[in-house]
Amino acid sequence: RTVYVNGAYVPENEAKVSVFDRGFLFGDGIYEVAAVLGSKLIDFPAHMARLHRSADELGMRFTVSDDELLAIHRELVSRNNVDEGMVYLQMTRGAIDRDFLFDTEKLTPTLVLFTQSRPLIDTATAKNGLKIISIPDLRWGRCDIKTVQLLYPSLGKMEAKSRGADDAWMVRDGMVTEGTSNNAFIVTREGSIVTRPLSNSILPGITRAALMTYAAKSGTKIEEREFSIEEARDAAEAFITSASVFVGPVISIDGVELSGGKPGPVTLALRKTYIEESLTRAV
Ligand code: PMP
Numbered sequence: 001r002t003v004y005v006n007g008a009y010v011p012e013n014e015a016k017v018s019v020f021d022r023g024f025l026f027g028d029g030i031y032e033v034a035a036v037l038g039s040k041l042i043d044f045p046a047h048m049a050r051l052h053r054s055a056d057e058l059g060m061r062f063t064v065s066d067d068e069l070l071a072i073h074r075e076l077v078s079r080n081n082v083d084e085g086m087v088y089l090q091m092t093r094g095a096i097d098r099d100f101l102f103d104t105e106k107l108t109p110t111l112v113l114f115t116q117s118r119p120l121i122d123t124a125t126a127k128n129g130l131k132i133i134s135i136p137d138l139r140w141g142r143c144d145i146k147t148v149q150l151l152y153p154s155l156g157k158m159e160a161k162s163r164g165a166d167d168a169w170m171v172r173d174g175m176v177t178e179g180t181s182n183n184a185f186i187v188t189r190e191g192s193i194v195t196r197p198l199s200n201s202i203l204p205g206i207t208r209a210a211l212m213t214y215a216a217k218s219g220t221k222i223e224e225r226e227f228s229i230e231e232a233r234d235a236a237e238a239f240i241t242s243a244s245v246f247v248g249p250v251i252s253i254d255g256v257e258l259s260g261g262k263p264g265p266v267t268l269a270l271r272k273t274y275i276e277e278s279l280t281r282a283v
Contacts, residue, residue: 002079004072004113009079012114021110022102023092027149029110030054031090033243034073035120036082037275040282041073043243046206051091054146060093061109070283076115085117086244090148120244121275129251129263130166130240134229135159137170137177137201144200153180167240169253175226177201179240182248183208187237187266192221194235207241207274214277215270229253237264239271246278247271 005015023029032051035042048066055062073087094107139152156168157180169184170177176184177196183205185195193215198204212222232238237259238250247270249263258264 001115002076004076004111006111009075015112017110017112018095020095020097021092022094022096022107023090023110023148025098026100027147028058028102029090029092029148030058030060030146031088031148032146034087034089035243035246036077036085036087036115037120037279037282039077039083040279041070041077041087042278042282043206043210044070044073044283046209047243050146050204050206051089055091057142057145058093058147059104060091061104061107062091063109064111072113076113080115080117082115082117084120085115086120087113087115089113092148120246123245125166125245125248126263126271129249129261131160131164131252132179132238132250132254133160133163133165133168134171134176134254135168137172139170142200143177143202144198144204146203150181156180165252169229169232171229172201174228174230176229176232178203178205179242182240182242182245184232185239185241186227186232186235187239187264188223189236190221191236191266192223193266193270194223194225194227196226197224205241207243207246210278211241211247211270211274214273218273220266220270233258237267239264239267241274247274 001012002009003012003015032047034047090112092110094109135156160168168180178184233253233256240248249267251261
């Protein structure tokens with residue numbers, strides 16, 4: 001594959017980043033993942049808007065224009081012949097001799113992008129659904145910023161796997177915050193969808209926002225409120241949203257089956273709506 005590093009397109013085995021990069025030493029970096037369908041980018045403007053917000057929240061310099069970012073995404077999709085998959089973008093504060101204190105103005109952000117080709121529509125997850133376990137949410141207090149500090153989510157997914165499940169939902173004060181790398185939704189017996197309101201406790205998911213817009217348009221009732229893990233286990237259906245999964249059916253939570261242990265009808269309809277609507281907006 002060809003990857004992009006600080007202005008250059010290079011073969012992946014020749015790409016280099018400094019050992020003094022603050023992304024590497026301090027987790028001082030932010031990222032975005034945009035899905036690719038039919039070689040086009042899904043929800044692209046929203047992903048770039050969130051990247052700007054993450055940089056602003058951390059006081060990180062932003063040295064590349066949105067037009068350049070779009071051009072780099074397109075160039076990598078083209079060079080690597082990505083039909084279905086994703087583009088990963090990471091921006092760190094830059095490289096400088098190790099010190100907790102930093103002078104942002106003296107640092108040039110490091111920008112790295114690469115692609116991954118893989119099926120996103122016809123997947124085992126979409127067909128069979130996901131088994132979820134719940135774990136305590138032990139992350140820091142700014143989960144609304146998309147930083148590369150992904151150790152806890154990574155360990156959470158490992159724990160899910162070791163317990164025969166596919167992923168974990170995190171719980172704080174009895175209430176579900178979000179999935180390890182996705183936003184959490186439940187479907188009530190009345191057919192409305194419930195998801196936690198935005199705050200510092202969750203990432204403002206791009207797929208979450210787009211799906212809520214499309215769901216509202218198609219007449220689905222949306223309740224933006226906190227819900228407990230007990231309410232989730234007792235829900236008619238549950239699902240996750242993320243850029244790489246779109247809408248992923250949840251078929252069990254902590255071993256309790258939902259919607260008869262198969263993807264639920266409301267979830268599958270929303271998945272179809274999301275894919276159709278986002279394809280019409282792909283760039
Ligand atoms: N929450 C967390 C913690 C995530 O890591 C992600 C995916 N990066 C999401 C939610 C979903 O966000 P998006 O729909 O923008 O991919």
